[in-house]
Amino acid sequence: MQSQPKKYFLIAGESSGDLHGANLIKAIKSFEINSSFMGHGGDKMLDAGMEIYEHTSNLNIMGFSEIITHLPRMFRIMEKTKELIKEKAPDKIILIDYPGFNLRLAKKIKHLKIPITYFILPQIWAWNQKRINLMKKYIDQSISIIPFEKNWFELRGLPVKYVGHPFSEPISQNETKKDLLAKHGFNKSDPILILLPGSRQQEIEKHWPVFIKTVSDVKKRISNLQVLVICAPNIKINKIPNHIRTESNTRLALSVASAAIVSSGTATLECAVENIPIVVCYKMSVYSWFIVKTLAKQKYISLVNLIANDNVVKEFLQYNLTTSNLSNAIIPLLDKQNNSRLNILKKYKKIRDLLGKPGVYNRAAKHILEK
Secondary structure, eight states: OOOOOOEEEEEEEEEHHHHHHHHHHHHOOOOOOOOOOEEEEHHHHHTTTEEEEGGGGTTOOOSSHHHHHHHHHHHHHHHHHHHHHHHHHHHHEEEEEEHHHHHHHHHHHHOOOEEEEEEOOOOOTSGGGGHHHHHHOOEEEEEEEEEHHHHHHHHTOOOOOOOOGGGOOOOOOOSSSHHHHHTOOOOOSSOOOEOOOSSSSHHHHHHHHHHHHHHHHHHOOOOTOOOEEEEOOOOOOOOOOOOOEEHHHHHHHHHSEEEEEEEHHHHHHHHHHHOEEEEEEEEEOHHHHHHHHHEEEOSSSSSHHHTTTTTEEEEEEEGEEEGGHHHHHHHHHHHHTOOOHHHHHHHHHHHHHHTOOOOOOHHHHHHHHHO
């Protein structure tokens, strides 16, 4: 598929969107070699050849009270973005997740008559479902990576293309499992616990103190426990004890893991793909929690449970995120013969089957180019 080179304006506001955006850019380039890319994103989109106007490190905010604090700055970025799009006159705009910003922007720029694609759809099925009216009015093309979304959106009048989930894609690694174990001084016969406290600084600040206490508690009962924390880009984790090692390669770390404690987000699904039993947690400000409890429509918070429509893994939210709850839930999962662990792994297969075949970004790119 070859066509005239085009200009694309992409907007990703966090690290996961940066990864998806970078891979989408590469896929579009494989069909349109000379097309150009500009917009908001992170280092991965920059490396893929996109001109960055706002970096994800300036955009990545989570929680209602946290967003209110940063509102003046975000309003300035919104106005700047609107003017940039008007000035650059791209052939197409691609919004990636980040709905608080992207849906408002779509409304503000619709009059420019530039086609707008939404890739990685807002999770409005979880809360604030009225936003589907904004999508129907301002979004020209919707592309989903979550299995149940196509049916949910189309029942409410919004056509959606499901292309599969990117976690179905194979990943080539420069390091091997053996390299990773050697780097951290780990013994492959002893249990390895992976900690994924979050990809936003606010999440780290809420989760990390509980994670440290939980590790200390678990080590009292499993003396040979080895612990690795995944450090996401553009975040800082303070007070990491000497017995907890740090790593940035999530998929490689999961390949040697026995179990994981995970902040709710896409990482929960990544663990299911790698067949790692998990305990899911999340904590936010009191105000944000009140809003979520008021507006939330779903029984579960983790993608693993949502896709399976089943209580596959335990979730500890807000006031239930305690050291004792995490410790008591994770210890059985570190035992390879434990029934709780085996039941989770059995249910993971159903989830993996729903994620589709490799080629997700190519399918998304073709759909974007055909529209």
